[in-house]
Amino acid sequence: MISKTLIREFETLLGAENVKTQEADCMAYAYDAAVLPPVMPSIVLRPSDSDALGKTIRLCNDNRLPVTVRGAGTNLSGGTIPSLGGVVLLTTGMNRILEINEADLYAVVQPGVVTAKFAAAVQAKGLFYPPDPGSQAVSTIAGNVAENAGGLRGLKYGVTKDYVMGMDFFDANGDLIKNGSKTVKCVTGFNLAGLMTASEGCFGVFNRIILKLVPPPAAQKAMMAVYDSEAGASQTVSDIISNKIVPCTLEILDNFTIRAVEDFAHAGLPTDAASLLLIEVDGHPAQVAEEAEKVETICRKNGCTRFQAAQSAEERNKVWEARRAALSALARLRPTTVLEDATVPRSQIPHMVRAINEVARKYSLTIGTFGHAGDGNLHPTILTDKRDKAEWLRVEKAIDDIFDAALSLGGTLSGEHGIGIAKSKYLAGEIGASSIEYCRKIKKAVDPNNILNPGKVLLS
Amino acid sequence: MKDIQQLTTMLKTLEDQMTVCMHCGLCQSVCPLYTQTLNEADVARGKICLLGGLSSRMLDDVQGVKDRLDHCLMCGSCAANCPSGVNALEIFLKARVILTAYQGLSPARKMILRGALAHPRLFDRILELGAKSQSLFSQPASELLGTSCSEVMSPFIGKRHFTPLADVPFHKRCGSMDTPVGASGLKAAFYYGCLTDKIYPNIGDAVLKALRHHGVGVWMPIEQACCGIPALSSGDISSFKKLVRANLKAFGSRGFDALVTPCATCTSTIREFWPMFAAEFSDDEAADIRTLAAKTIDISAFLVNSGLISDNAKLSAGAATMTYHDPCHLKKSLKISVQPRRLLQSSPSCRFVEMNAADSCCGSGGSFNLLHYETSAAIGMRKRDNIVASGAATVTTSCPACMMQMTDMLSRRKDAVTVRHVIEVYAADLV
Known part of the structure; x- marks a missing residue:
């Protein structure tokens, strides 16, 4: 329980409207987008400037309160589910874009800036911020960095980590740590920004992030x-x-997903097709024309039964409609949607697709698979009803098998959703006990009281 | 009902619908309230989790959950954009009924809803008295917009610039009406709704003129009552049922092709919410509700869908620049957005321009505006900014409630922009 005195201290620091302790307010921050049970925090704090953020963290540390930082709460692995009775620290009060520098191709943002709003502001200046995670309409930049979020453009443009140039963050003690630079090259000190990327809220709390921008493709x-x-x-x-x-994008939809999309969106897709590839090339117009021609030849050589190239912005939009509708179409079929992101080396995709189909048969489950074929990141989507206890046990076993398959093919547990709570039990299987021990030592050194998102990634 | 066990049992009836929510959080990007408050309890995901928490007894603060559930514009932006198709409005309305049954209605709401609204004739008389006395305690605010404000009443109405009650309500001026079918071969029942009747009788005149022009016979019983949405959104199912029954009685047995209304909120209430609560009525009543609901249609949609307005009519390039605001209850609930624009574009006096974010909520939200005026006005001012930026001299829409809200915002900023219903513009150009 948090004492009344401490609540008053937070209120003095942040303003009463930014401190929530009523049960009904706390309950609204007890969950994220993962299929996991909610956990009730005892206080929700929303600092609106750096000074208040640092002091808030220090107060939490002094009082040994577990802190879970939350942006939009779209995490798919439970990383933003708080500790029981702990603190939810919102970044949404710090949502300003501080600078977009067109001469030096970087931007400086506060942690709570919404990804899509940032991308739009960058685009308005004639520049391009490529990472486009599926939740970009609501997700925050700090959340993207903390999870190293990906998206549809990973194959050509990389993922969030490829755009992080530097940052300021508060350590567990509330001291400000600076790392990286606005320069392309910077080897001053350890690459702490690298350590913080995908740290899932366990090593520090972002205050400002410097992001790389690139010129947009012409066509x-x-x-x-x-x-x-x-x-x-x-x-x-x-x-x-x-x-x-x-x-820039190379996506695949399996037969089940194609049928679901067609039932849902009536986009005119052939429901008997085994697979659908959605491909986009970008760059200089001459290069785009040449590559598109080659892609068509390759598709036809490999026996595609239908090939369609968008001739206008409207047609391009239509091509992507099928992909955009995939998750919605699948999610509507059953009450619970479990979206996984096991990833394999690109060449292993056919084996992975077969393995997923085998798992679906073995456990009598419905699994639709779509995803980023170009970078090996598939989204097997298990459609189920978590209230059906017997089926849910089979779902858990199926997830175990999917991860086994990904690892045996030289892949990884998570391409872009993170480990959080959902996958921490599988971590040793991929990286081994000594790697986990090494991470624990770092965690112990930078957060001796274990207040920063305890219990996430590393099992305690 | 004061037994929490009974409450959780009732909430479990919503479980099938609530479990569809993936908690993806995409509703944050479209919720007009969240943009303003950044409170997770304001978006659909937050409210669904609160109800789930109550249902599973993770929390017991019923009033706390009810307060947050009531803090909603009911605009349906979340439902219209939900990837997994959660019917948020149905969940929220049904939950409001359940929680109100548990907590009881507040004395003020009980007086307004059960004491006045549920008795249509008494409600009419109270407002007629109000119309006679309103000039005693208010003064004109904007001549162009016809608004008033009131210092004496400010403890109750805040800084609002309100559109005053009509001197004589529409139904009293016209009386019941039954005109024969004309050239169109169609007969329409006319449901004018409370705001047209009591504040904007000109909209009623415009509807009648348009229907007459197109040779549509009109059946208009003045025994009709409020559509029930103020009662339903307060969780007052008994007043809602009384009002639905009064309307079934007024319209029930007659033959007509469509029930036409100039109010987006009445249209979506009758079309969508009445059938949603059909199980609360007898089988015969439920059948009548479904028949009436299926016939209910917005006036613009009626004229366009019936082929009364030629598709080939050339787009007008009139002298008056006008823009259009999409009421949430038309566009998000009923997917009607083309037809009102079609009416404007075929009105010779109008030169139509789109505003930015034409379908973003105006922030009115019915009684939300009464209870949370500052938040409602902050959302309304964003709409006002877009209206002014469009350069239009007139903003049109298809909902009298949106008209009141936009009028208030524009009047407070002293903007030279008038507010009209689409059908007023269209009918004025008919000869």
């Missing part, structure tokens, strides 16, 4: 290819890459 071309065999689609993906073409 793009979206294409759709339909296959009556999964092998044809997989071979196409391999051939595109081996022909030295790097599309």
Whole structure:
């Protein structure tokens, strides 16, 4: 329980309207987007400037209160579910873009800036911030950095970590730590910004983040290819890459997802197709034209039954409609949607798709698979009802098997959703006991009282 | 009902609908309230989790949950944009009924809803008295917009610039009406709604003129009552049922092709919310509700969908620049956005321009405006900014409640922009 005196201290520091202790307010921050039970915090704090943020963290540390930092709460692995009776520290009060520098191609932002709003502001200045996680309409930059969020453009443009140039963050004691720079090159001191990226709120709390910007591509071309065999689609993906073409987006939908999308959006997709590839190339107009032509040849050579290239912005929009509708279409089929993100080396995608189908058969579950074929990051989506206890046990076993399959193919547990609570039990299977021990030592050194998002990533 | 066990049992009836929510949080990006407050309890995801928490007894603060559930514009932006198709409005309305049954209505609401609104004739008389005395305690605020403000009443009405009550309500001026079917071969029942009747009778005149012009026969019984939305959104199911029954009685047995209304909120209430609560009525009544609901249609949609306005009519380039605000209850609930624009574009006096974010909520939210005026006005001012930036001399819409809110905002900023219903513009140009 948090004492009345301490609550008053927080109120003096942050203003009473930024301190919430009523049960009904706390309950609204007890969950995130993961399929996990909610946990009730005892206080929700929303600092609106750096000074207040640092002092808030220090007060929490002095009082040994566990702190879970929260932006939009879209985490898919439970990383923003608080500790029982702990603190939820909101970044939404610090949501200003501090600078967009067109000469030096960087931006400085506060942690609570919404990703899509930032990308739009950057675009308005004629520049480009490529990371586009599925939740970008609401997700925050600090959350993206803390999870190293990905998106559809990973294959060509990389993920969030490739755009983090530096940052200020508060350590567990509330002291401000500076790292990185506004320069392209910077080897001053350890790469703490690298350590903080994907740290899932365990090592510090972001105060300001410096992000790299790039010039936008001058042209793009979206294409759709339909296959009556999964092998044809997989071979196409391999051939595109081996022909030295790097599309900005290369997405795959399996037959189940195609049927769900067609039922939902009536986009005119062939429901008997085994796979659908959605491909977009971008860059200089001449390069785009040449690459699009090569992509078409490769698709046809691998037996695509239908090929369609968008001729206008409207048609491009239509091509992507199928992909955008995928999660919605699947989510509507059953009450509970478990969205996984096991990732394998690109060449192993056909094996991974087969393994997922095998898991679905073995446990009599409905799994639709779509995702980023170009970077090996698939989203097997298990459709279930968590209230059905027997089925839920099978879902848990299926998830175990999917991770086993990904690891045996040389892949990884999580491409972009993070470890959080949901996957911490699998961590040793991928990185081993000594790696976990090494991480624990770092955690112990930087957060001796274990107040920063305790119990996440590393099992206690 | 004061037994928490009974409350959780009642809430469990909503479980099938609530469990569809993936907690993805995308409702944050479209919720007009969240943009203003950044409080998670204000978005659909937060409210659904609060109800889930109450249902599973993770928390017991019923009033706390009810207060947060009531803090909602009921605009339906969340439902219209939800990736997993959660019917947030149905969950919230049903939960309000359940929580109100548990906590009871506040004395003020009980007086207004059960004491006045649920008795249509008494409600009419109270407001007629109000119309006669309003000039005693208010003064004109904007001549262009026809608004008033009141210092004497400011403890009750705040800084509002309100549109005064009409001297004589529409129903009293016209009386019941039954005109024969004309050239269109169609007969429409006319449901004018409270705001048209008591504040904007000109809208009623415009509807009648348009229907007459297109040869549509009109059946307008003045025994009709409020659509029930103020009662339902307060969780007062008994007043809601009384009002629905009064309307079934007024309209029930007659033959007509459509029930036409100039109010987006009345349209969506009758079309969507009445059938949602059909189980509360007898089988016969439920069947009548479904029939009436299926016939209920916005006036612009009626004229366009019935083919009364030619598709080939050339787009007008009139002298008056006008823009259009999409009422949430038309666009987000009923997907009607093309038809009102079609009416404007075929009105010779109008030159139509789109405003930015035409479909963002005006912040009115019915009784939300009465209870949370500052928040409502902050959202309304964003709408006002977009109206002014469009350069239009007139903002039009399809909902009298949106008209009141936009009028208040524009009047407070002393803007030279008038507010009109689409059908007023269209009918004025008919010869």
